[in-house]
Amino acid sequence: MYPENPQRIDLDQTELINFIFSQIALACVLPGSSKLVALTKLQDLSMRFYREGSRSASAFFLLSILFWPEDPNDNRWKEASSAKNEKVLISAIDDLQRLCMLKTKPRKGRIVTHYREEVRALGVWCQENNLTLNVNKTKEMIVDFRKQQREHPPIHIDGTVVERVASFKFLGIHITDNLNWSTHTDSIVKKAQQRLFNLRRLKKFGLSPKALTNFYRGTIESILAGCITAWYGNCSALNRKALQRVVRSAQGIIGGKLPALQDTYTTRCYRKAIKIIKDIYHPSHCLFTPLSSRRRGQYRCIKAGTERLKNSFYLKAIRLLNSHH
Incomplete structure (x- = not known):
């Protein structure tokens, strides 16, 4: 044997x-x-x-x-x-x-304990492989929606306390501990409005509407629609109005029709879902479960207990896929 x-x-x-x-x-x-x-x-x-x-x-x-x-x-x-x-x-x-x-330990306490154990194991692994964690650049953010919130003791790495923050910028997206996207939308609206000045200057220089549209897509829409499938679904109505206001301002400068941000979000959700379904090695491929052969092209909806999950990318993508068949 x-x-x-x-x-x-x-x-x-x-x-x-x-x-x-x-x-x-x-x-x-x-x-x-x-x-x-x-x-x-x-x-x-x-x-x-x-x-x-x-x-x-x-x-x-x-x-x-x-x-x-x-x-x-x-x-x-x-x-x-x-x-x-x-x-x-x-x-x-x-x-x-x-x-x-x-x-x-009780089950609720195990989650916190496992999290701390992973941090400790990461520190040990770095020491064994001659690596050093920069604690000054390491941040901790706690997302806790329980009714009875508890006090969380600070995390230590090499004897230094890790700073706890309420929001963090990751891959260009501002994530907050309450998963509210106002911080992110305010940031990208401010950045996009600064680009509108350049668009107005190009309009004064006599560029054609087609060239202005290309400039808008490359410098303004790319900011507004960056990773839009991850956050736009749970934006508040006030945030969406602020985003669309930038699009309308650009539309007035160019003098032509521009796609609404809601249409851009819907299109990108559908394209992203198609890519995930075709890629069997994608981590989210298993979330798109086809229904019986009688309903070809239809996918099983995920049960949502909260509005946050209902408005997330996966449920939006499944609804779009089912509506196209």
């Missing part, structure tokens, strides 16, 4: 755990079997769990068994045991205790 020399075979961690457990079971049933592997070799094999940063409780349990001394008070063990083996044993015991605490 297992190779004679597992060190030469690249077993994954699950297979390696099963192999070591089978060796322990074989040693209990047939202590003199010729297929038994020496303890030192098992220790060498289990060191993979320590080096690769395993998160399996079974791996930590095996490390604690294999590196546990038969008699801790025996001076011969202290001499034979290296500092590295002691470090592996202590690390495995600490990880087992940490996993035990995670499993015994």
Whole structure:
């Protein structure tokens, strides 16, 4: 079932755990079997769990068994045991205790604990790979819509408190902790209005409406419609009016018809949905589930418990796809 020399075979961690457990079971049933592997070799094999940063409780349990001394008070063990083996044993015991605490905590507390554990693991990984996290550029934003909100203790990285913010600019989009898009729309409206000055100057220079339209699409519409599928659906009516006001101003300068921002949003949602459906490797491909063969081209709607989810891209895209058939 297992190779004679597992060190030469690249077993994954699950297979390696099963192999070591089978060796322990074989040693209990047939202590003199010729297929038994020496303890030192098992220790060498289990060191993979320590080096690769395993998160399996079974791996930590095996490390604690294999590196546990038969008699801790025996001076011969202290001499034979290296500092590295002691470090592996202590690390495995600490990880087992940490996993035990995670499993015994209430479910609501586990989410916060897992989040903090991921931050801690990221810091450890950076140290092991000679990387340094810039804590001054690292921000923390908490999105919590529970009725009974609780106090969240600050996150620490290398002993430094991570700054907590109410909004953060990510890939050109201003995201707030209440998922309100007023901050983002105010920012892009201000930026687009500055570009209108350039459009007016070009109009005075006598450029044709076609050239002005191309300038509008490249410098103004690109700002207003940047990542529009992610945020426009949950914009308030006031935000949409402010955005459309910029489009109307540009339309008055050019003297021709420009597409409304709502039409741009609808078109891009439909195109994006088609791309996701065609790409089976896209992470969101599984959200577009076709209905039975009798209703070809129709997709199953996602149940929405909130208006925020109802107005999100995925539900809007599914409604558009179903309306086109």
